[in-house]
Amino acid sequence: MSGWQDFLAARDIWREPLIASIVAGALCGFLGIYVVLRRTVFVSAALTQLSTLGIIVALILEETMGVEAEHAGVQLAVALAFSVAGALALGMALHGRRLPGEASVGMCYVLAGALVVLGANRLVHAAHDLNAMVFGNAVAVPVSDLVVLALVAVVCAAVHAFFAKELVFVSFDGETAAALGFDTRLWNGLLFLTLGLAIPVSARALGALPVFAFLTIPAAAALLLVGHLRRAFVVAAVIGVVAAAGGYLTSWFWQLPTGATMVSIAGLFVIPGLFLRKG
């Protein structure tokens, strides 16, 4: 078991990244239930692109204008700003009457993606970091990032624990909720705000692509496995944790790309549900 001994001896290297992966996996898995059931999977894709764009904008400002943005906290703040603004805007666009909601989300996704490519093309010094940002690396997570992630997770957990009935009602049947006097814009805004907060801080730990995957796959697997909403939230969070931790450990021992390994393990949880028939 020298592999395990080496692994345990290197705990200073993997401790923060592993904890961050677990927290991000649980957070994204939980929120993914809303993402999947509200049929807004591509909103999370667009938001991950926007948060990546935020990081690139911060890096470009640093390289071209000498604005001090090299500090990870500054990059994260800009990514958060992009993501939260995008989440609130997309939350409103989904209920727009002039364009179908998917069109707004699609435009946001491809435009943000194009700007990421254009921005990356302008970067000179930080270009090598982009692969980790987009596809996930989870090798180096500073303690400050872990603290921010934990804070966001606590805030999201508190919001969803405290306002569960309002968020579920407005998501399940917004029309009736509005008729009964619920401010659906407020509650939808709050839900998308938690997504807008969770995505960039999780993307710092897992990478943008894994975050998109973790907002979709654990929830889909949970909804296939269990036929009850409350249990689905719990199962999705657990699958997120197992896939994140399992993916991290697997990638460590087999020298595999971390983000892709996490996503692949999450995908395995979909298989049993496909063969399960439930009411």
Added chain:
Amino acid sequence: MSPSAPSTLVAVEDAAIGYGSPFLRGISLNVATGDFLAIVGPNGGGKTTLLRALLGVQPVLSGRRVQNAPLRIGYVPQRDHVDAFWPLTVAEVAIMGRYRLIARGRRPKGVDRAAVTTALDRVGIADLAPRSFRTLSGGQRQRTLIARALASEPELLALDEPTSGMDPPAELDAMDVLRELHRAGGLAVVMVSHRLEAVANYASRLAFVDKDRQLFHVGSLESMVTPDALGELYGRRVNVREENGRRFVYPEPGGTA
């Protein structure tokens, strides 16, 4: 009846309704305690918009909406608008009707669960409480949504196309449930339907809405369900026949008014 009469629950006065720009103006309509009002018209004619304006979900573009006191509303949306994919039980869907009565951050209590049981019992599906909503038939889902509306102990029950997509027996069944609830006392019912025949034997008043023809009429069922009134509404000759106490409405083939 004047919109400001004491028994009026809610009214719109000289209202213009629409999205951004008005598509119907000069609408005055009130709902009083114990009323059974059906809003009828063609698909896309503005019925749901009028209902939403009446309920205050959508602001009127001009004129005003009057509601003299806080009003407990039970709302039944179009069945297709409720996403049956959510893994919720019948009881969990029905208890959402209580959420307006429960403070933010608080969970439903025994009194709320008791109200849900009573509501499910009133629409005859108490035994379905633990069943998954998505496994129900269309008629059972509709009853669940009506039970949810009743769970809020409403003074006004508003329904948007409650029998849409139902086969005739299920439609009669659902309408009979509504009639029983209405007759049980005090409850005002406002329902939207594109099928006049579905409401012609149940409502006490009709409001006819067609934005394309800039038409808005409201009156008692007796004054509205006549060949002359319906001929003007539909732009063609319409027959009204009564058989065994039920009204049947059918247009004459090729007949213009």
